Amino acid sequence: MDLPELYKVADFLARYSISRTSFYREVAANRIRIRKFGSATRIAREDAEAWAASLPVSNGEAA
Known part of the structure; x- marks a missing residue:
C-alpha cells in the first residue's frame, strides 16, 4: 500500500502562496x-x- 505524500499546513501555504485565513476558508x-x-x-x-x-x-x- 502506497501512502500519500502529505504537506503540513505551513508547507502548503508557502508552496501555494495563500494565507492561513484563505486556506481555512477553502477548507x-x-x-x-x-x-x-x-x-x-x-x-x-x-x-x-x-x-x-x-x-x-x-x-x-x-x-
Missing part, C-alpha cells in the same frame, strides 16, 4: 480536502494539486 467550502491525525492537519499532494488545477485561469484582461 470550509470543501474545496481543499484535509486529513487529521490527532490535532495535526495534513493535505495530500494529490488533493493540493487538484485544488490548484481547479483555480480559475485568467488571460490578464479585465472583465
